[in-house]
Amino acid sequence: MAQTTKYVIKYKLNGERRFEFAQLENGTAEEAKAALDKLHGQSEDVISEISVSKAL
Structure with missing residues (x-):
């Protein structure tokens, strides 16, 4: 399993x-978009302005 x-x-x-x-x-934008797609499913919601940073 990869390190996360x-x-x-x-x-x-x-x-x-x-x-x-x-x-x-x-922590790439593509990886974040994939995680958000999983979270919100295949809905009609529009996801935009994605930014990713390490949590403190």
């Missing part, structure tokens, strides 16, 4: 600012 690090993902969901914590391998 806890990251905070800041994003907008349908224009509303939100954040989530996730265990990611590299």
Whole structure:
């Protein structure tokens, strides 16, 4: 199993600012988008302005 690090993902969901914590391998925007897609499912929600940083 790959080593993961806890990251905070800041994003907008349908224009509303939100954040989530996730265990990611590299902390890339693509990895964060995949984690958010899993979390929110295949809904009609629009996810935008994704930024990723290490959690404190």
